[in-house]
Amino acid sequence: MNIYIIIPVFNEENNIQTTLGDLKQYGYTIIVVDDGSKDKTVEIVESMNVKVLKHKVNRGQGAALQTGTTYAVQKGADIIVHFDGDGQFLAQEIKDLIEPIKFENLDITLGSRFLKENKGMPWLKKYIIHPVSRVINTIFTRIKLTDVHCGFRALSKQAAEKIYITQDGMSHGTEIISQIKKYGLKYREVPVTVIYKEFGQGIKGGFNILKELLLGKFV
């Protein structure tokens, strides 16, 4: 079975080596999508003999994920995993996401930080940002989930062919979920570990996502 791991990166020279080092032990096909990094990210990835797709200018995480996914489908991937380059996720948990697709015929699995005790999640995120985002997410997608915008997910080939990310920025998480609903894909949430290194999306980021989603309705 061809399993492709898609890693969008932007100026990730400090973390990418460790992330790729961990991933390489598992024998998956790794595709890094460089989203116009200005640092040494591309050199590091290429020196590790990993395939890099290069965006000449920065287009956003959603755009990079779609580029990687399109490439993987073209190359005959059976399962496509979206993974972060900054070392937030654990390579050993990829199997938890792909097994339900492999053995139970599911279309897509979504990592959830809330089905597992995740230490170090900032309280502002845990008690304010995430609950509010969940409500907004449910309104936009009509699917109730325990987590929003966890970038760790796996798609079957069929799901990857149907889902098309048009939201270039951070709101692709919500967009993917609304497409799950639209195409009637079989999904499941899977508990994942997230290691908090940086705060990530704050309140301002949340508003940006909301703006992108609203605007997206009119394009």
Place this chain on the structure above:
Amino acid sequence: MLIQILLSIFILFAIIRLIVKFKKTDAKASGSLWLLFWIITVVAVWVPDFLTQVANLVGIGRGADLVLYVSVVVVFYLIFKIYVRLEKIERNITKVVRKDSLKED
């Protein structure tokens, strides 16, 4: 009086340009809207009470206020349209960048 004459010359010029453009392109709908706009403007320039009467009809005191309110609404609408247009351009840029990155392979 002078302002009325100056505005009329300007409007006349605008209408002539509109008609010239009208003949060249197929944008009949937007062209008609502009023509209507200029006709209302010329009436408002020569019959200032006209706008006040329209304003009173909708419950606004002065014609000038009506113009201001309508302008604000139109400006907001145009800003929104520009936002949507920008988003479309952004998405097109992404398509080009994606195509380019996949072609290198």
